[in-house]
Amino acid sequence: MTRPAAIxxxxxxxxxxxxxxxxxxxxxxxxxxxxLIALHIPPEFTRTVAARIETLTGQPTRLAEDGETILPGYAYLSPGDRHLSVARKGEMTIIRLLDTPPENFCKPSVDVLFRSAADVFGATLIGIVLTGMGSDGLAGTRAIVAAGGAVVAQDAASSVVWGMPRLVAAEGLALAVLPLKEIGAWVCRLVRQSQFREKKS
Incomplete structure (x- = not known):
């Protein structure tokens, strides 16, 4: 794939x-x-989850805010009562929080994030589908793959509920279906390989 611009x-x-x-x-x-992360969770817990992720990982993790510029080095978590989406503003890429109806009975919806990110980043996007119930994320994953991006899904054994990633895997949309602990390293290898190919070309 092309050198990744977002995950x-x-x-x-x-x-x-x-x-x-x-x-x-x-x-x-x-x-x-x-x-950028779309997580199905009630709004009253999102700030706590973001703080916990930052504490456990040491990675700057914040609740996404409408209109802010998307920058490398940050993990942006969806608020629990808005859809997280991506948009262009001139040469910048920004966050848009949408108060539109739920999709797949979910708000935030993974499909909204994946679809908007595929529109903006195209073949430079990597999608990760993790544990979860239902079909949210399937249509968005199709959009990522159609745009030339890459997708990895969590496997059944390491998932709490193998619903969302199962549908992605069953449709053949994932380049890999992996245990949770192997997903990060797989994405890192994909990024390094794309950077190597870019330098050689």
């Missing part, structure tokens, strides 16, 4: 426990690539 993560049941594991695995590249 998006969709996760539901088991997410607060899974996210620190993945972000720790992404530590070698997170200074180069921003991470």
């Amino acid at each position: 998006v993560i969709g996760v539901s049941t088991g997410g607060p426990q899974a996210l620190p594991v993945v972000l720790n695995g992404l530590a070698p590249i997170i200074a180069q690539v921003p991470v």
